[in-house]
Structures are given as structure tokens and as C-alpha cells.
Amino acid sequence: MSATPPHFFLVAGEISGDLIGGRLMASLKKRLGPDVRFSGVGGPAMTAEGLESLFPMQELSLMGLAEVLPHIPALLKRLSQTEAAVRAERPTALITIDAPSFTLRLAKSLGDAGIPRIHYVAPQVWAWRAGRAPKIARKIDRLLALFPFEPPWFTKHGLPTDYVGHPVVEGGALSGDGDRFRERYGIPASKPLLTVLPGSRQGEVTRLLPVFAATVELLAEQVPGLQLVVPTVPQVADRVAEAIRSWPGDPLLVTDSVVKFDAFAASRAALAASGTVALELALAKLPAVIAYKVNPFTAWMLRRLLTIRYAALPNLILDEPLMPELLQEDCNPAAIAKALAPLMLDTPVRGGMLEGYQRLADAMELDLAPPSERAAEVICRHVGLG
Numbered sequence: 001m002s003a004t005p006p007h008f009f010l011v012a013g014e015i016s017g018d019l020i021g022g023r024l025m026a027s028l029k030k031r032l033g034p035d036v037r038f039s040g041v042g043g044p045a046m047t048a049e050g051l052e053s054l055f056p057m058q059e060l061s062l063m064g065l066a067e068v069l070p071h072i073p074a075l076l077k078r079l080s081q082t083e084a085a086v087r088a089e090r091p092t093a094l095i096t097i098d099a100p101s102f103t104l105r106l107a108k109s110l111g112d113a114g115i116p117r118i119h120y121v122a123p124q125v126w127a128w129r130a131g132r133a134p135k136i137a138r139k140i141d142r143l144l145a146l147f148p149f150e151p152p153w154f155t156k157h158g159l160p161t162d163y164v165g166h167p168v169v170e171g172g173a174l175s176g177d178g179d180r181f182r183e184r185y186g187i188p189a190s191k192p193l194l195t196v197l198p199g200s201r202q203g204e205v206t207r208l209l210p211v212f213a214a215t216v217e218l219l220a221e222q223v224p225g226l227q228l229v230v231p232t233v234p235q236v237a238d239r240v241a242e243a244i245r246s247w248p249g250d251p252l253l254v255t256d257s258v259v260k261f262d263a264f265a266a267s268r269a270a271l272a273a274s275g276t277v278a279l280e281l282a283l284a285k286l287p288a289v290i291a292y293k294v295n296p297f298t299a300w301m302l303r304r305l306l307t308i309r310y311a312a313l314p315n316l317i318l319d320e321p322l323m324p325e326l327l328q329e330d331c332n333p334a335a336i337a338k339a340l341a342p343l344m345l346d347t348p349v350r351g352g353m354l355e356g357y358q359r360l361a362d363a364m365e366l367d368l369a370p371p372s373e374r375a376a377e378v379i380c381r382h383v384g385l386g
Contacts, residue, residue, distance in 0.1 A: 005035040006385060009091040010042060010051065011082060011106060013060035013099025018043035020120060020167050021097050023372035024379075025049035031376050032385065039089060041082060054085055060102050075102065083109045093118055093383050096140075108139040116383055120144040120375060122161065125153050127308050133157050142382050144375050147317060148363055162378045165364060165371030166279060166313075172257060173280040174366075176265030184259070185252060192268050192344055193227050194219065194249070195286065198240060199273035200233045207293055208273055209243045214333035215271065215291075215340070220248040222337070223344050228252065229267060231260040269343035269350075271336065274311045278323060282314040282360055287343040287353045289324045293331040314360050322356040 008028065012021045022045030029036055029049070038050050043057040059071075059078060083106060086094055094110060096103030098121040107117040122145040125133045130153070136143075137159035144164045145151055151161040182189060196216065198208045220226045228249035232240045237255055244251040254260050264270070264284040272278060274292035281288040290312045310316050312323045324339040326332075342349040361367075368374065380386055 005037055006032055006092045006383075007037040007039070007089065008093055008095055008379075009086050009089060010038060010040040010046065010095045010097065011099075011103050012040075012042045012046060012057060012097040013102050014057075015043060015061070016167075017097040017099055017121070018045045018057060020372070021046040021051075021095075022049050023167065023170060023370075024095070024097075024120065024375055025051065027370075027372040027376035028379070030373070031380060039085070039091070040095075054082060060099055078102075079105060079109070082106055086110055086115065087113055091115060092385075093379065095120060095379065097121060100136075104136065104139050111139070116141050118142045118144065118379055118382060121146060122150045122154065126150065130307065142378070144378060146371075147313075148365070149317065149319075160382075162374075163365075164374040164378060165368070167371055168276055168279050168283065169364070169366065170370050170372060171280065172261045173264065173283040176261035176263070176284055178262065178265035178267075181259065181262035181266040184262070187227060187266070191225050191227050192223055193229055193263070193266050194223075194340070194344070195229045195231065195263050195267040195270040195272075195281075196251070197231055197270065197272040197277050199275070200236060202236055202239065204273055204292075205232075205236050205239055205243075207295075208291065208331075209240070211291065211293070211331055211333060211336070212271060213243065213247055215336045216247055216249060218333055218337035219340055219344075222341055229254060229263040231255070231263060269340055271340060274325070274327075276313065278312040278314055282323070282357050283366075285354060285357050287350050289326065289336060289339045289343070291326045291331045291336050293328050314356075317363055318356065318360055320356075322353060322360070 010021050012018045021042050025038055026049055041054050041057055042051045093116040096107055096119045100123050117140045119140045122143055123136060133153055134157045137154060137157040143154055143159055143161040145161055146166045148163045151163055154161040196212055198212050199205045226249045228251035230244055230251050231254040241253050254263055264286045267286055270281050270286050270288040272288055272290055274290050278290050311325050314322050326335050
């Protein structure tokens with residue numbers, strides 16, 4: 001009689017977590033064979049790997065107090081439903097992915113079930129509310145971290161924590177083809193390209209587009225023949241397309257992720273809103289300036305809550321100001337253009353940033369297996385599957 005196949009119950013609550021979950025499932029199948037079973041809550045990426053979601057993941061994808069409050073009764077019902085399903089199915093392990101407001105509550109409720117509880121994506125206690133770390137340590141049995149500096153924040157509280165790498169490593173930033181991009185759009189090799197990334201949310205593109213427009217006006221005066229490439233996402237593409245019609249540099253709008261990474265490889269520098277894209281740019285070895293602003297009240301609150309010195313992920317990982325960060329009052333066209341200009345030429349500033357990118361690659365252990373495979377290895381070891 002053959003042994004019962006391993007069975008993992010996964011719960012993701014957001015699109016980013018669904019992508020992580022889908023890659024993890026593929027890696028678990030690669031490691032354990034096609035008979036491994038999955039159940040839980042996920043989105044399209046996890047469904048494509050064989051998960052039949054207990055309910056639509058979108059019900060958990062809520063942000064902001066005003067959005068969450070009306071849905072609390074429904075969320076509590078889903079929490080109870082998910083807990084009951086885990087207890088009934090008795091999986092090899094429960095794997096929760098990000099969305100800590102829901103997933104860590106679920107893990108805590110199953111503390112008496114005798115089921116290994118593994119959480120993927122460490123809560124950012126290093127950024128704010130460090131006092132959460134010992135509480136988190138009591139809710140789960142193992143933690144998988146995205147950043148190399150995160151494990152000590154939790155291991156000192158007795159929680160086994162493994163750095164497995166950031167999912168952006170598997171997103172394509174390392175494989176852009178600059179020649180392919182230039183050939184696709186008929187751009188000669190001598191023409192200087194600047195990639196401009198104004199964000200992915202309506203609020204941030206509304207705030208940043210006017211600043212970025214004035215910035216590229218200034219830069220175009222300093223860089224003859226400047227060509228702009230503006231990668232964006234479908235939900236804000238119309239807004240961005242309308243705004244860049246009046247920009248100099250004959251801007252190209254890009255919405256495909258493969259083409260975006262090709263644009264990175266073809267460009268001399270980038271101007272980007274703060275976010276995960278900063279790490280993508282660093283992995284693509286594209287010198288960049290990070291610029292961002294929020295409304296004054298939000299900025300006032302963040303300055304009192306946050307305990308970090310940097311906003312850009314590469315700077316956080318290296319604990320140094322590798323990428324210029326122009327935030328709030330400093331997020332103005334003159335300052336941004338001044339920071340960008342030396343990155344468009346072969347200057348010591350540009351060379352220093354590229355050297356820093358190599359140190360970042362070393363710190364992130366990019367020479368090791370992809371993050372999803374490292375995560376699968378830790379999970380299998382934790383539950384005794386080799």
C-alpha cells in the first residue's frame with residue numbers, strides 16, 4: 001500500500017500572495033511529485049497549479065479601515081469556515097502567505113490542532129511596531145522571510161525563520177533583452193533611453209505625473225535625443241497615456257511585463273515611484289532615482305510610525321543610500337533632474353551605483369536556487385519530507 005500523498009493547505013489573500021503561492025505549489029510538485037495535494041484559498045495563479053479555492057480570494061483583498069469595517073462579519077465567517085476546513089482535512093501543513101490580518105489570526109486559532117503552521121512573507125516589524133514580533137512568534141511554527149536582514153527580528157523570540165529570497169527574483173527582471181526592445185521599436189543603439197515608472201495606483205500616479213512631467217522637461221534640455229519609455233499597468237494605463245502625450249522624448253507606453261524588462265535592459269537610467277519596482281530595477285542593473293510623495297497628513301503620520309531610514313528596498317537591504325530617494329518636499333523636478341543627469345552618462349555616480357548592485361546581488365544570494373524552490377525545501381524539511 002502506497003503512502004498517502006502530502007497535502008498542503010495554503011491561504012493567500014492578495015494578488016502578490018497568489019503569485020507567491022502559485023510558484024511555491026509548482027516547486028512543491030517539482031520536489032515531491034505530481035501526487036502532492038493542495039487545498040485552501042487562492043487566486044488565479046494558485047488555481048492554475050491545482051488549487052480549488054474554498055471561496056474567492058478577492059473577499060480577503062481589502063485595504064483601509066473604511067473598506068474593512070463593513071466586511072468584518074463576512075471576514076469573521078470566512079475565518080471560521082477556513083479554520084473548520086483545516087481541522088477537517090488535517091493537512092501535512094498549513095501554509096499562510098502574507099495578508100497577516102487574516103492569515104495570522106487563522107494560524108493562532110489552530111494552535112491546538114497539531115498541524116505545522118508555516119507563514120510565508122515576514123510581517124515588516126522592522127519598519128513599524130517591532131513589538132509585534134514576539135506575538136507573531138506565538139502564532140506560527142516557522143516563518144519564511146523575503147529579506148536577508150529579517151530572520152534575527154524573529155529568531156530572538158524563538159521562532160525559526162529562514163531567508164528564502166524575494167519573489168521579484170523570479171519575475172523576469174534578470175532576463176531583459178535590450179537589443180530586442182530597441183529592434184521592436186526601431187530605436188538606434190546610440191539613442192539614450194530613460195525609463196519612467198509613475199506607479200500603479202490611481203492616487204500615486206495623480207500625484208507623481210505632474211512632477212515627473214516637469215522633470216523630463218528639464219532632463220530633455222540636458223540630454224540630446226532623449227527617448228522615454230513609460231511602463232505601466234492596465235488599471236492606470238489610460239490615465240498615464242493621456243498624461244504623457246504632452247511629454248518630450250516621444251514617450252512609449254508599455255504594459256507587458258516582458259517588454260518592461262526589455263526596456264530596463266535597453267535604458268541608461270530610470271525614474272521610479274517607490275515600491276517593489278526599485279528592487280526590479282536594481283536586479284536589472286539599471287541605475288535609478290526613487291521619487292515619491294503622499295498627502296501631508298499621511299506623511300506626518302508615517303514619520304511618527306516608521307522606524308526605518310530608507311524607503312527603497314535596495315537601500316534597506318544594504319543599509320545605505322545606494323539609490324537616491326527624493327521624498328515629499330524633495331520630490332520636485334529640479335532635485336530629481338539633478339539626481340538623474342549623472343546616471344545618463346558614464347560618471348563615477350553611475351559606476352558606484354552599478355557596483356552597489358553587485359553587492360546587493362551578493363546580499364540577496366542570487367547565485368542560489370530561486371526563492372520558491374528554497375521555500376519548498378524549507379517547508380519539506382520542516383514537515384519531515386526531506
